Every structure is written in C-alpha cells, then in structure tokens.
Amino acid sequence: MWENNEYRMCFKEDSILDFERAMLSSGECSYLLPMMFLSSDSRHIVYYDCKGFVPLSRYRVDKTEDALFILERVLIILTNAIGYLITPAKILLSTDTVFFNTETGDIKIAYVPVREEPAGSSKNLLRLIAQLKAEVTDGYNGYLDRFAAVVFENKYHLRELTGKMGLLRRELYQKTSVSS
Numbered sequence: 001m002w003e004n005n006e007y008r009m010c011f012k013e014d015s016i017l018d019f020e021r022a023m024l025s026s027g028e029c030s031y032l033l034p035m036m037f038l039s040s041d042s043r044h045i046v047y048y049d050c051k052g053f054v055p056l057s058r059y060r061v062d063k064t065e066d067a068l069f070i071l072e073r074v075l076i077i078l079t080n081a082i083g084y085l086i087t088p089a090k091i092l093l094s095t096d097t098v099f100f101n102t103e104t105g106d107i108k109i110a111y112v113p114v115r116e117e118p119a120g121s122s123k124n125l126l127r128l129i130a131q132l133k134a135e136v137t138d139g140y141n142g143y144l145d146r147f148a149a150v151v152f153e154n155k156y157h158l159r160e161l162t163g164k165m166g167l168l169r170r171e172l173y174q175k176t177s178v179s180s
Helices: 018-026 064-082 121-135 142-153 158-179
Strands: 006-010 035-040 043-048 098-100 107-109
Touching (some): 064 121, 064 158, 121 142
Antiparallel strands (some): 006 043
C-alpha cells in the first residue's frame, strides 16, 4: 500500500521464495523497485524503495501514446525479470504496482506476488490495460483495445508482444503526427 511516499505490504511467508527474496532485496534487478524484508513472529512485511517514483494510480495517464509507452516498458521489464529468475506471471500488474518517475520518465514495478495461482502474464497485463484505458481521454483508446485483443489470444511470448506494441506505437505516432 502506498502511503506517505512509502510503499509497503504484508505477505505470506511462502508467497516469495528465498532465492526471489535474495534477488529482490539485492537491488540487482534495476527494473523492479528494491525491497527490504522484515519478519517478526507470523508477520512478514516488505518495504519498497520508491524514491522519486509514484504509482500510476496517483498519476493521470490521459494520452494513449503515454499508455502504450508504459505498457511497452512493462513488457521490457517483465522480459528482463526472467534473467533474474523472477517469473513474470507471479508479478501483480496494476496501476498500484507500476511506478513512474515524473522527472526521468522511468518506469519500475513493485514486485507484489499475485495472490491466486498465476494464470499467466496475460491476465495481469489485461488488468493493467483496462486500468490505463479507463484514464485515456484522447479518442485513440482503440489502440489499447487492439493490444488487449493480441494479449487475449495468449499465443505470443513477451518479446513478441513488445514488438507488436512497438508497431502500434509507430502507427499511432504516424496517425497523430499527420492530423496535427
């Protein structure tokens, strides 16, 4: 939960594996917010180092161009997380767990494990797309629908989805630069 410029949560002991905990607390995976784990008795609390970052839920994303940029960055982060032995399907994706740095434009994710059995990255990604689409007001949200349809097909790997996102971003850029 985000409060007073701090993000923290309680979790079940077995929801984050020991090797994941070691990787996430080391800060080596620079795409995810660094974490500090504290345990006492039956309580397990994690604090996230989110200096300079704000959850997307606190930031209005009203342009499709920005929403597509964020989604592309999320896909890149998920792809890179695999190299750090972090399973993308276990990462909860929402406007509360995706963070944005307004000064640098950087995107990071707070690793929050999905509570239910992971159903694949597509369910998480579709949730994030729907949340972003609800904020978009520029009339181009059909691009988000098109990407959601691709994700819903569930037959593409993260790298392929990233490539398809790049194509959509270029198409939108061409359309908006011609009409400007």
